Amino acid sequence: MEQRAFTVRLDTDQASDLEAVAAADGVSIAEVIREAVADRIVARRQDPAFQARIRSIMDQNQRVLERLAE
Numbered sequence: 001m002e003q004r005a006f007t008v009r010l011d012t013d014q015a016s017d018l019e020a021v022a023a024a025d026g027v028s029i030a031e032v033i034r035e036a037v038a039d040r041i042v043a044r045r046q047d048p049a050f051q052a053r054i055r056s057i058m059d060q061n062q063r064v065l066e067r068l069a070e
Contacts, residue, residue, distance in 0.1 A: 008033065 010018065022029045044050045 018029055018032060022032045025032065
């Protein structure tokens, strides 16, 4: 699987908490972040309001693409 790198800036307290969570779970900080992102994506996929916003954006983009293709 292809991977992409991101930079995340956290305040000192969040960074310390993140380090403690990773240490307590015996995993890397990167793994804790990946799990948190995965959980967030699952939650958004299950949120009807979010899904409606996504569909609206897709519809708007589709109309623009169709207009540009003319």
